[in-house]
Amino acid sequence: xxxxxxxxxxxxxxxxxxxxxxxxxPSAGLFYRNHLSEYYAPKNFNFWYFFGSLALLVLVxxxxxxxxxxxxxxxxxxxxFASVEYIMRDVPWGWLIRYMHSTGASAFFVVVYLHMFRxxxxxxxxxxxxxxxxxxxAIFLCLMAEAFFGYLLPWGQMSYWGAQVIVNLFAAVxxxxxxxxxxxxxxxxxxxxxLNRFFSFHVIxxxxxxxxxxxxxxxxxxxxxSNNPDGVEIKATKDENGKPVDGIPxxxxxxxxxxxxxxxxxxxxxxxxxxxxxVGGYFLEYNNFIPADPLKTPAHIAPVWYFTPxxxxxxxxxxxxxxxxxxxxxxxxxxxxxxxxxxxxxxxVVVGAAAATIGLLQVFDAKFWGVVVMxxxxxxxxxxxxxxxxxxxxxxxxxxxHKWVYAVFVAFFLVLGxxxxxxxxxxxxxxxxxxxxxxxxxxxxxxxxxxLGEFKPVPERxxxxxx
Amino acid sequence: xxxxxxxxxGCSPTDKLQPGPQPSLPDDWLGGFLCPCHGSTFDxxxxxxxxxxxxxxxxxxxxxxxxxxxxxxxxxxxx
Numbered sequence: 277x278x279x280x281x282x283x284x285x286x287x288x289x290x291x292x293x294x295x296x297x298x299x300x301x302p303s304a305g306l307f308y309r310n311h312l313s314e315y316y317a318p319k320n321f322n323f324w325y326f327f328g329s330l331a332l333l334v335l336v337x338x339x340x341x342x343x344x345x346x347x348x349x350x351x352x353x354x355x356x357f358a359s360v361e362y363i364m365r366d367v368p369w370g371w372l373i374r375y376m377h378s379t380g381a382s383a384f385f386v387v388v389y390l391h392m393f394r395x396x397x398x399x400x401x402x403x404x405x406x407x408x409x410x411x412x413x414a415i416f417l418c419l420m421a422e423a424f425f426g427y428l429l430p431w432g433q434m435s436y437w438g439a440q441v442i443v444n445l446f447a448a449v450x451x452x453x454x455x456x457x458x459x460x461x462x463x464x465x466x467x468x469x470x471l472n473r474f475f476s477f478h479v480i481x482x483x484x485x486x487x488x489x490x491x492x493x494x495x496x497x498x499x500x501x502s503n504n505p506d507g508v509e510i511k512a513t514k515d516e517n518g519k520p521v522d523g524i525p526x527x528x529x530x531x532x533x534x535x536x537x538x539x540x541x542x543x544x545x546x547x548x549x550x551x552x553x554x555v556g557g558y559f560l561e562y563n564n565f566i567p568a569d570p571l572k573t574p575a576h577i578a579p580v581w582y583f584t585p586x587x588x589x590x591x592x593x594x595x596x597x598x599x600x601x602x603x604x605x606x607x608x609x610x611x612x613x614x615x616x617x618x619x620x621x622x623x624x625v626v627v628g629a630a631a632a633t634i635g636l637l638q639v640f641d642a643k644f645w646g647v648v649v650m651x652x653x654x655x656x657x658x659x660x661x662x663x664x665x666x667x668x669x670x671x672x673x674x675x676x677x678h679k680w681v682y683a684v685f686v687a688f689f690l691v692l693g694x695x696x697x698x699x700x701x702x703x704x705x706x707x708x709x710x711x712x713x714x715x716x717x718x719x720x721x722x723x724x725x726x727x728l729g730e731f732k733p734v735p736e737r738x739x740x741x742x743x
Numbered sequence: 744x745x746x747x748x749x750x751x752x753g754c755s756p757t758d759k760l761q762p763g764p765q766p767s768l769p770d771d772w773l774g775g776f777l778c779p780c781h782g783s784t785f786d787x788x789x790x791x792x793x794x795x796x797x798x799x800x801x802x803x804x805x806x807x808x809x810x811x812x813x814x815x816x817x818x819x820x821x822x
Contacts (some may be wrong), residue, residue, distance in 0.1 A: 437754060437780065440752070440753050440754065441752040441753065441754060441780055443753075444751075444752035444753040445752065447752075447753075448752075571755065572755060573754040573755040573756075573757065573778075573779050573780060574779065575757065575779050576779060577754070577779055577780050590781070590796075591781050591782070591796065593796070594794050594795065594796060595793065595794045596794050641798035642796065642798065643751055643752075643796060643797070643798045646796060699766065699767045699779075699782070700767055700781065700782025701767065702769075705782075
């Protein structure tokens with residue numbers, strides 16, 4: 277409970293007003309100081325640091341345009357498709373609102389993928405920022421759910437069959453799968469019941485969770501402080517007032533700085549919204565301009581681009597792939613027993629675990645493992661803080677060849693994304709299988725490879741040249 | 744006589760009855776069904792090909808011929 281502060285009667289009207297509020301609502305001022313005017317961020321941020329604030333901007337765009345879309349949209353299987361066309365043709369500026377929302381969905385994933393990559397290369401997930409990273413991964417998961425639920429709403433062919441496939445993923449779970457899929461769908465096929473519940477999830481449930489997680493992400497970040505391209509803790513070097521020497525207040529420095537990022541982003545965003553809202557079928561798929569037909573799957577179905585890397589992994593998990601995974605599990609166990617210095621008990625545990633894994637791989641069919649691989653590809657991100665064993669945080673001070681490992685990782689991720697858009701082919705499947713194994717190898721072998729090589733000395737203070 | 748729902752993830756396989764090389768199909772294709780979602784292929788009788796995502800053959804529902812021209816789906820009374 278703060279003490280009531282009197283102010284001189286000669287003070288300016290603004291100061292009096294500020295004092296009036298500060299006496300009645302001190303939390304607002306405290307929030308402003310903690311998160312903006314006295315939140316010290318490292319002064320060496322580069323362009324990679326635009327994407328966090330851009331993600332927040334896209335969130336606002338999505339919420340505001342979403343509010344207006346809901347005013348005209350009808351969540352009814354018989355009316356949904358036509359109501360979207362009504363928004364596009366008859367609602368004043370409806371086309372703009374909808375194109376902003378559809379472009380915003382893809383833009384969200386663009387900025388979030390870049391934001392995650394920034395965290396990956398600068399070690400922003402390392403101690404003490406593990407929870408910041410975990411909240412971020414949860415946000416990514418929610419975002420995927422949000423995008424998936426929202427994609428059913430236009431009730432086009434891709435909406436329908438996309439939902440059909442994803443809900444059926446849950447049917448692959450052993451024993452309870454079919455009942456679980458029925459519970460999610462609310463019907464034996466994707467239908468009006470499904471549309472209604474997806475609408476509810478899309479406009480209320482997931483956004484609430486998303487906003488809560490984003491608050492947790494930012495609060496946790498502001499508690500531990502931002503990382504930076506050097507991976508140096510700025511809190512380690514403070515001046516006599518206890519302020520980090522290498523930090524600058526977020527407001528006004530980074531708020532103004534971010535205006536540049538926002539301007540560039542809005543240029544690209546507007547160009548897409550006004551001149552190419554479909555982006556050649558990548559942001560809005562052509563098949564989705566055909567109303568949902570439960571009897572006919574379109575000739576080429578592919579998810580929207582941001583899901584395709586994971587979709588490729590699902591498609592790559594065939595019977596041969598399951599055998600390859602069994603072999604890899606066996607090889608890993610043999611390697612651990614022969615090469616690592618383990619106690620006999622631990623060796624037995626390793627062999628037992630490998631045998632159990634191989635047994636399970638062979639007992640359940642490839643369909644189930646495809647779903648597991650797809651899910652694990654996202655879940656594995658949560659464990660990144662404990663997989664990385666390199667003695668330095670930032671890519672800048674890691675051995676140069678580490679950059680190549682990351683480059684190949686990104687290349688495979690993009691190739692997997694590309695293959696997910698293409699119709700299935702023999703060669704594509706093999707490439708996707710190699711890509712999937714590299715993706716998991718990158719993470720699962722990280723405790724080993726991330727500590728290899730010549731690390732460069734990390735400076736005491738951040739490297740920064742005034743410009 | 745099969746249910747036209749792929750045993751993988753529930754898409755509707757399309758008929759590719761024409762034998763021979765075609766997009767997304769092997770060169771020695773004999774005719775059958777292709778699921779457009781994940782590329783599972785089935786032969787004319789709905790039996791799944793090996794090393795494809797679909798775990799099972801297309802489901803055969805209970806059915807019987809009431810007469811030479813009438814098919815009853817849902818019941819299967821052995822004569």
